Amino acid sequence: MSGHVFVVGADLTRLSCDDVLVPTGRSLRISPGWCPLVPGELITESGDEGACVRLSWDADERVLEVPGGGPRRAWLVDTVDDEGRGLPWLLDGAREALAAVARREVDHPAHGRARRLVGLPALGTGWGGAAGRRGALLQELLPVLHEAAREHGFDVALVLKRPSDLAAAQRVRRAGDGGWDLPASLHRLAEQLGDRARCGQLAVFLGAGVSAAAGLPTWEQLVGELADRSGLDGELRAGLVRLPAQDAAALLARELGSEALASFVSERFGPGPYALAHALVAGLPVQEFVTTNYDPLVEQAANDVGRGLRVLPFEQARPGAPWLLKLHGDAAHPESVVLTREEYLRFGDSRAALAGVLHSLLLTRHVLFVGTSMLDDDLIRIAHEVRSALQVQRSGRAHRSGTVLALREDVARARLWEQDVETVAMAGADVPSAEAARRLEVLLDLIGCLSTPPTGYLLDPAYRGLLDGEERALADALVSVAGLVPEGGVPGAGQEVAALLHRLGHGSSPAGEPPGRGHDPDPDSGPDPDPDPGPEQ
Incomplete structure (x- = not known):
């Protein structure tokens, strides 16, 4: 059965994968950003110029499996073309690496995912064999990846x-067959x-199902973990499932103590690897996000691609900047976490103000609900209030203000919410949940491709080969304009023009080949040592 090729903005050292391809050269030097994927005892001569890995090549091999006992395996791939062999040589290395990965048996993909996930950067586009030829590489690499997935x-x-x-990359996919195996x-x-996303009319609501793909517990699993810690006997333990969720949490909080409970939540929902769905959602051209999750994973995913989300209510929103509202609190602020019924009641006034933000989104945006069962008391109340307000204004006519992406078909729940949102199931009851969750990822990947602005590379010299004649003429004219705008722009019109040129790719990469760093590997897709390091690390 064929796999799927996702294109996503992320940091490969923090994206939950089963296997990761790491670019290097014959000297086995890797960019410092890749070091988290390699056991510390194998790293030597670490510094700003990179780190050497204490392994060795066998003859002409180009792929090395990095030893390690964890669930994620790293593979070193030789991408540095010292002999001018060109893109075919680089693509052969990608094929060889993916074939080597396939020979490693993985019985259980990470966090119950339906298929194993292999992550890689655009190999060789930093200081490797495709430096300065990113457009040509993408046009050739994507078909190679599709072939390997099949x-x-x-x-x-x-x-x-x-x-x-x-x-x-999204332009290349739209021009060909992106391989989205989805119903019409x-x-x-x-x-x-x-x-809707391109027009600024889409907002996103994230539920616990998204973070479950990163190994975090759903509400039911969280109650079970807390019960394990509390040491409740069998009869009390069995009775928990018959209590409303907030009351079960209240009983466990009494058994554990408030401090122990807060410490557990802070630790369990702290920073960690994020799931593919986090990265796909964070990359959508959306300005407003809302979640009932305590974890920081979606904001980590957004930060890793330069979309710093302002987290409300702990930070102040800024004009034009994307934000994330945490309705039930944040694990980084244990005092804000709403878990028990007492906390729901105690924070009533402040939570009403936060709920008002979601009210506004449901009235003014189309809200995409991902990873939620729509059984949360807050959501039910908010939806009812919005429905009532709209019925008063519109004489009872129904208004659907959102779309729920559900894993499984649930006719009763869809009928319950039909006045407020459209519920779209990924699969029928006969399809395993893990495969339905994967189909949701494929759908998010397609939404991301279709919503990506088509001009972000127009002024990037590395992608000039993708442009047609009309686009090249336009790019040349805009480059001339860029020469008239001082660096950073000037207050007023100059800043606006500079911002537009930046969105079109101006300054994304140097005009020619990257600096002479002969055996330095590709740094792309690893963590940035500086918030704004420039085009090449």
């Missing part, structure tokens, strides 16, 4: 960080949601 049956995540790289109804839905 042959080996695993999923592949091509992980990019620069906006121009993502925009160019879901294709149409992706087109509708992509249009």
Whole structure:
């Protein structure tokens, strides 16, 4: 059965994968950003120029499996073309690496995912064999990845960080067959949601199901983990499932103590690897996000591609900047976490103010609900209040203010919410939940492709080969304009023009080849040592 190729903005060292391809050269030097993927005892001569890995090549081999006992395996791939062999040589290395990965048996993909996930950057586009030829590489690499996904049956995540790289990759996918194996109804839905996102009319609500893909517990699992810690006997333990969720949490809080409970939540929902769905959602051109989750994973995913989310109510929103509202609190602020019924009641006034933000989104945006069962008391109350307000204004006519992406078909729940939102199931009851969750990821990948602005690479010299004649003429004219704008712009019109040129890819990469760093590997898709390091690390 064929796998799928995802294109996503992320940091490969923090994206939950089963296997990761790490670019290097014959000297086995890797960029400092890749060091978290390699056991510390194998790292030597670490510094700003990179770190050497204490392994060795066997003859002409180009792929090395990095020893390690963890669930995620790293593979070193030789991408430095010292002999001018060109893109075919680089692509052969990618094929060889993916074939080597396929020979490693993985019985249980990370966190119960339906398919194994293999992550890689755009190999060789930093200081490797494709430096300065990103457009040509993407046009050749994507078909190679599709071929490997079909042959080996695993999923592949091509992980990019620069906006121009993502925009160019999505253009290549739109021009060909992106391989989205989805029913026609879901294709149409992706087109509708992509249009809304491009027009600034889409907001996103994230539930616990998204973070479950990163190994975090759902509400039911959280109650079970707390019960394990509390040491409740069998009869009390069995009775928990018959209590409303907030009351079960209240009983466990009494058994554990408030401090122990807060410490557990802070530790359990702290920073960690994020799931593919976090990165796909964070990359959508959306300004407003809302969640009932305590964890920081979606904001980590957004930060890793330069979309710093302002987290409300702990930070102040800024004009034009995207934000994330945490309705039930944040694990980084244990005092804010709403878990028990007493906490729901105690924080009533402040939570009403936060709920008002979601009210506003449901009235003024189309809200995409991902990873939620729609059984949360807050959501039910908010939806009822919005429905009542709209019925008063519109003489009882129904108004659907959102779309719920549900894993499984649930006719009763869809009918319950039909006045407020459209519920779209990923699969029928006969399809395993893990496969339905994977189909949701594929749908999010398609929405991301269709909603990505098509011009983010227009002024990036590395992608000039993608442009047609009319686009090249336009790019040349805009480059001339860029020469008239002082660096950083000037107050007023100059700043606006500079911002526009930046969105079109101006300054994304140097005009020619990267600096002479002969055996330095590709740094792309690893963590940035500086919030704004420039085009090459």
